[in-house]
Amino acid sequence: MTALLTLPIALPLGAAALSVVVGRWRVAQRVIGLVTLTALLGTSIALLVLVDRDGAEATQAGGWSAPFGITLVADRLAAVMLVVSMVMLLAVLVYAIGQGGEERRHVGFHPVYLALTAGVSAAFLTGDLFNLFVSFEVMLTSSYVLLTLGGRRDQVRSGMTYVVISLVASALFLTALAFVYAATGTVNLADLAVKFTDLPVGVRQALGLLLLVVFGIKAAVFPLFFWLPDSYPTAPTAITAVFAALLTKVGFYAIVRTQTVLLPPDDRPQTLLLAIAGATMLVGVLGAIAQNDIKRILSFLIVSGIGYMVMGLGLFTVAGVAGAVFFIIHHVIVMTALFLTGGLLEQRTGTGHLDRLGGLIRTAPALALAFLVAGLNLAGVPPLPGFVAKFALVDAGIDGGWWAVVAVSLLVSLLTLFSMTKIWTGAFWGDVEPAVDLHRPVPLAMLAPTTSLVALSLALTLFAGPLYGLAERAATDLLDASTYVQTVLGS
Amino acid sequence: MTIVLAAAAASLFGCGTYLLLQRQLTRILIGLALLAHGANLLIVLSAGGRGEPTFIGTGDADGFLDPLPQAFVLTAIVITFGVTGFLLALAYRSWVLTHDDEVQDDLEDRLVARRTEAEDVADARAAAAGAAEPKSDSEFEPEASR
Numbered sequence: 001m002t003a004l005l006t007l008p009i010a011l012p013l014g015a016a017a018l019s020v021v022v023g024r025w026r027v028a029q030r031v032i033g034l035v036t037l038t039a040l041l042g043t044s045i046a047l048l049v050l051v052d053r054d055g056a057e058a059t060q061a062g063g064w065s066a067p068f069g070i071t072l073v074a075d076r077l078a079a080v081m082l083v084v085s086m087v088m089l090l091a092v093l094v095y096a097i098g099q100g101g102e103e104r105r106h107v108g109f110h111p112v113y114l115a116l117t118a119g120v121s122a123a124f125l126t127g128d129l130f131n132l133f134v135s136f137e138v139m140l141t142s143s144y145v146l147l148t149l150g151g152r153r154d155q156v157r158s159g160m161t162y163v164v165i166s167l168v169a170s171a172l173f174l175t176a177l178a179f180v181y182a183a184t185g186t187v188n189l190a191d192l193a194v195k196f197t198d199l200p201v202g203v204r205q206a207l208g209l210l211l212l213v214v215f216g217i218k219a220a221v222f223p224l225f226f227w228l229p230d231s232y233p234t235a236p237t238a239i240t241a242v243f244a245a246l247l248t249k250v251g252f253y254a255i256v257r258t259q260t261v262l263l264p265p266d267d268r269p270q271t272l273l274l275a276i277a278g279a280t281m282l283v284g285v286l287g288a289i290a291q292n293d294i295k296r297i298l299s300f301l302i303v304s305g306i307g308y309m310v311m312g313l314g315l316f317t318v319a320g321v322a323g324a325v326f327f328i329i330h331h332v333i334v335m336t337a338l339f340l341t342g343g344l345l346e347q348r349t350g351t352g353h354l355d356r357l358g359g360l361i362r363t364a365p366a367l368a369l370a371f372l373v374a375g376l377n378l379a380g381v382p383p384l385p386g387f388v389a390k391f392a393l394v395d396a397g398i399d400g401g402w403w404a405v406v407a408v409s410l411l412v413s414l415l416t417l418f419s420m421t422k423i424w425t426g427a428f429w430g431d432v433e434p435a436v437d438l439h440r441p442v443p444l445a446m447l448a449p450t451t452s453l454v455a456l457s458l459a460l461t462l463f464a465g466p467l468y469g470l471a472e473r474a475a476t477d478l479l480d481a482s483t484y485v486q487t488v489l490g491s
Numbered sequence: 492m493t494i495v496l497a498a499a500a501a502s503l504f505g506c507g508t509y510l511l512l513q514r515q516l517t518r519i520l521i522g523l524a525l526l527a528h529g530a531n532l533l534i535v536l537s538a539g540g541r542g543e544p545t546f547i548g549t550g551d552a553d554g555f556l557d558p559l560p561q562a563f564v565l566t567a568i569v570i571t572f573g574v575t576g577f578l579l580a581l582a583y584r585s586w587v588l589t590h591d592d593e594v595q596d597d598l599e600d601r602l603v604a605r606r607t608e609a610e611d612v613a614d615a616r617a618a619a620a621g622a623a624e625p626k627s628d629s630e631f632e633p634e635a636s637r
Contacts, residue, residue: 130563130566133567134566134570137570141570141573141574141577144574144577145577148581148584151584153588153589156581156585156588159581160516160581160582160594161594163574163577163578163581164511164523164578167523167526167527167574167578168511168523170527170570170571170574171507171523171526171527171529171530172530174530174531174533175530177534177563178530178533178534178536178560179533179537181537181538181559181560181563182536182537182539187563229599230599
């Protein structure tokens with residue numbers, strides 16, 4: 001069990017070091033990357049099965065007991081997130097290898113990608129606020145490098161915005177840590193959950209809000225999302241897919257963790273979160289409608305998707321949080337599929353600008369179909385899993401009597417469908433413009449992960465029942481922090 | 492002592508925020524460093540007041556200083572150092588590419604600016620055409636490169 005908890009962090013770090021050593025041989029680096037991520041996928045699936053069967057598991061690094069040592073915890077949510085991230089990281093790595101580009105030109109790509117993986121796993125598994133900070137930094141520093149690899153002018157410009165915003169968020173995180181430590185004398189999440197109940201209500205809520213701002217920047221919720229649509233699209237497609245689908249979700253995971261474990265039920269900022277959720281959904285989708293470039297449209301749609309997750313969390317009911325967990329699973333996979341499909345389009349035609357595309361359905365019908373399926377899935381057209389996720393959220397919202405946010409979420413679904421049709425009609429319908437389809441070769445290594453992700457996003461429908469059950473169990477664990485506390489502190 | 496450190500942290504945060512709002516990259520960088528220093532100082536403060544050094548001091552158990560925040564600060568300093576180094580490299584790259592230290596507007600802002608400019612030109616043209624003595628169009632030509 002201990003091995004399963006430490007492997008997702010130790011393995012990619014070791015592999016990253018090895019990858020630096022064999023930097024001269026790109027093939028060796030590729031083998032290391034693929035083998036490591038496949039092994040991690042297996043490990044995280046094993047962890048999910050075990051955790052789902054036996055309940056949450058914790059391990060103490062170096063045998064120091066809980067509030068003093070470094071704690072790693074895997075509960076159902078962490079395990080689910082881990083499996084989903086490994087699936088997408090593996091798919092994107094295959095895609096990046098197929099695409100070449102920065103992956104082929106730079107020694108640094110593979111080691112940094114593995115370090116990013118380690119950071120993501122550590123963020124999911126850590127049971128300690130300070131280690132959460134460290135894992136975020138590992139993840140973000142890797143992402144700075146991946147974003148600016150190549151050093152082109154627009155990359156440097158947008159990379160700068162991204163790095164500065166992230167650093168401001170990190171400084172705020174440190175400030176929040178200082179306040180939390182000054183108030184309680186501990187940074188262990190389980191220990192904090194116990195000690196927070198003794199704090200005055202005002203202090204408790206202020207700390208909760210400060211952490212919400214910190215992770216809100218990383219998760220790109222309204223009004224802290226402005227940096228995302230500008231910085232993500234300049235990276236190579238594969239990297240954008242990782243950032244878009246994964247990094248914001250890690251931020252959201254941290255929001256879920258801190259808002260549920262630390263704050264007792266009465267202090268949770270329900271109305272605030274639901275207001276943020278509505279605004280995030282709406283602003284994201286309106287931004288998407290105004291754009292004309294595929295990657296930028298998709299980047300705005302991520303912001304909109306984050307809104308749905310925040311809505312599920314903000315309800316603070318089992319049904320709501322379960323809906324949010326299911327939505328994350330669906331959103332990570334479908335968003336990656338969309339970005340990768342958009343990347344294929346760019347690879348083939350050399351542009352992602354809708355004004356310059358058109359009529360591609362005649363020359364690339366398979367691509368059109370893949371995009372259509374993934375797009376309808378994102379918008380939530382039944383019977384696709386996007387519909388299941390949104391239905392769960394809307395149902396939970398109606399149960400709670402939060403009509404306004406339910407209405408907004410339904411409207412946003414419609415607008416999402418509209419922005420998807422905009423891409424589809426812009427790129428695939430209309431007259432064939434002869435210059436558009438360059439018929440550039442698309443390598444199999446790019447096609448395979450894209451189609452597998454589209455297929456996987458469809459398969460989620462078939463397994464929606466068991467997956468929703470899992471999401472419900474994860475939500476039950478989350479809302480009652482006592483299981484988490486017991487697992488870590490052991491009493 | 493605590494009040495002095497707290498005041499120092501506050502002024503670091505203040506100066507850092509001010510510098511962060513400037514347009515020159517070097518100033519933003521220094522601002523970020525100051526902000527991080529302020530946060531680090533705050534963490535040191537979170538250990539409480541003065542106390543005996545932890546591992547080498549002697550005396551009563553209550554008199555010792557909590558060493559954990561210092562470990563936090565060490566980690567945070569290392570991370571900030573690394574990232575600041577990266578940002579410096581990025582700033583240098585930006586200078587090599589553009590010979591300019593100023594942070595550029597984002598793509599969207601520039602597009603909006605260009606659009607309103609084009610609209611202004613169109614309005615001015617329409618106004619000029621409607622006037623009794625139409626002016627020469629060349630005055631209202633949009634800038635060729637922006």
